[in-house]
Structures are given as structure tokens and as C-alpha cells.
Amino acid sequence: MIIIAAILVFLLLLVIIIYNKLIRRKNAVDNAFFSMDVMLKKRYDLIPQLVDTVKGYMLHEKELLTNLTAMRQKSMELKSSANDKVVLDNQINDILQQIFIKFENYPDLKASENFLKLQGAINETEEQLAAARRFYNAAVNDYHNAIEMFPSSLVASWMNMKHKTYFNIPETDKAVPVITIN
């Protein structure tokens, strides 16, 4: 009888420990997302300025700029889950990367002081955002390990814990273009 009670107490303790660990991991993902959300807002604030500055020069990329503005608007209005925000940000990121590449075709734009200042601010934000994304992905990775590994996977399925979406880390984030203005 005592042995059965001891086993039950042990199992109960194990479940409590696993439960707390899973909650800690989930909160870590939420915290990481929060710090990234701050960076995303910073980036959303820069997008209208970017569009205003470049639209006079990049006449052939009107569609790309319109898409970017629409995506930004959608993201600002989005009140749903972190997963949706991640998906939308991945799309915004793709468009931004395309625009950054096209800058090369517009020498007049590259010479504009306003643009250079703006690009400097964007570079900084992108670096901070890249760091926040990597932190978020690291937290998601820990969370996934916890919900997939036995025996915590049993408690996780009982708690109905779902997989989270990773942020895409673009290759360019590995070396965000840094501009120097003398």
C-alpha cells in the first residue's frame, strides 16, 4: 500500500514538474514574441516613410510598394494569434528584401540624403529585428523540444499545446547590409 502511495506521489510530482516546465517554455515564447512585436511595430513605423521616400524614384516598382503598404496595414490591424503575425511578417520580409535589392537600379535614389538616413534607420531596425527573431525561434525550439519529448509530450498533449510557427531568417539577415555615410 505504502509503495503504491509512494509511486502515486512520485508520479504526481513528476506531472507537476513537467507541467511547470511546459508553462515556463510557453511563457518564454510569449515573452520572446512580445519583444519581437515591439521591433515589428518599430519597423511598421518606418514602412510609410520608406514608401514616401522611394515612390518618386521607383516608378516601376509601384505594385511592390502598394503590396508592402497593404501588408503593413493588414499586420497593424491583425489582432489574432502570434502564428498569423509570424506568417504575415515573413511575407513582408520577402517584399522588403525584393525592394532592397531593387535599390541598386536607382542611383538617384541612392544619392538622396533622406533615403540614406532612412536606410540607416532601417538597417538598425532590421538588425534588432533579426536578433529578436532569433531569440523567438530559440524559444520556440525549446518549446517544441519540450512538447515533443517523452514524457513531457504526454502532459503537453493533455494541455493541448500546439506547435508554433518559426520566423524565417532570411539569408541576408546573416549579414544585414550596413551603410556608412561620411
Added chain:
Amino acid sequence: MAADNNFKQFYDSELHDLLQPLETERHAVKKLAVFTCLLFVAAVIAFIITSSSRSAIAGVLTLILFLGGIIAVVRLYYRKKAYVSKYKEAIVRKIINFIDPSFQYDPGSHISRTDYNASGLFIEKPERFKGDDYIEGKRDKTFFCFSELHTEHKVGSGKNAHWETIFKGLFFIGDFNKHFQGRTYVWSEYNPQLNFLNKLFSSFAWDLAKVKLESSEFENRFIVYSTDQVEARYILTPSFMERLSKLQDMMGQKTAFSFVNTNIYVAVPIKDDLFEPSVFSANDYNTIGDYYNTVQMVLGIIDELKLNQRLWTKE
């Protein structure tokens, strides 16, 4: 390691002639060192004879030889000091000037204790703090300074008390190219000061958390702790991690880095003294070339880590 061609020309035109009088001086110091050793050997032999023969003359001779040895040691100390100082002023200063005339060199000075403590790289507080060969300057946009340092603390008590080295080597401080608020440490090995109990009670370690990074190669080389997980990744971008690994290959396995007060601190453990000429080996192009290469290697921290590539807010 051979220095570059420009340096070879500089050596031939500027340094070679300066070395002649210094070599004469070195030979004199070397002779004094040998003479001092001989005096002590003679004193020991005289002492053995005195002990076995109990001769008064041998006893007086032992005393004279020992006293002579002590006087010679004192003379040797001052002579060597004067030689090293002359050498540094004549040769090392010229090398630094050749690399960049705006760089400041102070052979007797070193990185301050405050800066050393601010780096947080060594948690034990030093009770003995010494160093020399302080160099500072600005390379393009990046202010830097470095010097040799030797820090020690006392361990044990009573008869077992002895001095233990905390750090001996080259200590570098550079203005980092990004702004940050927190503290990030990149150690090459686990710091036992960061154990659970110390973390609870130490004002230094309580807010530090381990940073797990994506690169397994980097994780195998370094252990990263930071007060801010996002900021640690803002500093340690994937390309910057690669550069730190490359720098570790250049500088040595135990090189440690910290990022505090928008500075980068680099501690490179080195056993030998950096710009200290040896009395027993000749000063030739290779020896002088090594000094030049050492300074270039330290400046390589700025170039390798691309500290001159600045983000907008830290122009």
C-alpha cells in the same frame, strides 16, 4: 612570422642603426648577469668549503662573495631596467609611430583597474594589479586601447597562502559599433563563479542567463551569458559569431570577450611579456618583426570584427 615589406624597409632605414648601441648595452647587461651568477656559484662553493673545513678565511670569503652577489643583483636590476626602458623608447615607440603616428604609447602605464573590473571578464577581484606597454588611439572611427596586464589574488591562508594568477596577457578595449544597454559575456570555458549559489548572492551574476545560440560550432567554442537575450543576439549576429571564432583561432583558445557600456573587451592570455627584450638573445629583424606583428594582430581585432562598420545610430 615575417612582417610586411614596408616594415622591412622601415627596419633597414630607421631601426637597424638604432640597434647597434642597444646591442652594446645588452651585451654589458648580459655580462653583468653572468658575473652575478658566477658570484653566487662561488659563494655557494665557499660556503660548502667553510662548512667542511671550518676555516675563518673561507667564512669571510663566503660573506664577501654573498655581499658582492647581492650588490651585483641590485646593479643588474637597475641596469636591465634602464636597458629595457631605453629599448622601448627607441624601438617600440618607433614601431608604434610607424604603424600610426597618432597612436599614443606609454611603456610604464597600463589599462586601469576600473576598466578591467568593468569588463566583468574575471569575477575574482584582483589584489595585485600590474601591467605595462599601454597603447591607445583611433583606427578610423574606432577608439581603442590595450596593454599588458597581470592580475593576481591570494588563495589559502597561513603557511598555504600564495598568489594565484587571475589573468596574464593582453587586455584590449574598443569602442563597439552598436549601442547596447546590457552586459554580454563570451567566455571560452565555463566560469565556476556562475554556479547556482553565486548567481543567487552575487550582484554581478544574478541577472545573467545563458544564451543558447544556433551555431553549434560557436557553442562548442564559447559559453555566452547575458543580461538581455535579444541584445546578445543583436551583438552576436551569425556573421559576427564567425568572426569571433576566427579571432579565437588567431589569438588563442582561451580568448574571452565581453560587451559592456558599448565597449568590447578582449582578454588574450599570453605567457610571455609582449614588448620585453630578452638580455640573452640578439635583437634582429625577426625579434623586432614580432613586436610589429603583435601590434598588428591586436589592431586586427578592429579589422576582423569590422568595428569600423557602424550602424546609423553610432556614427
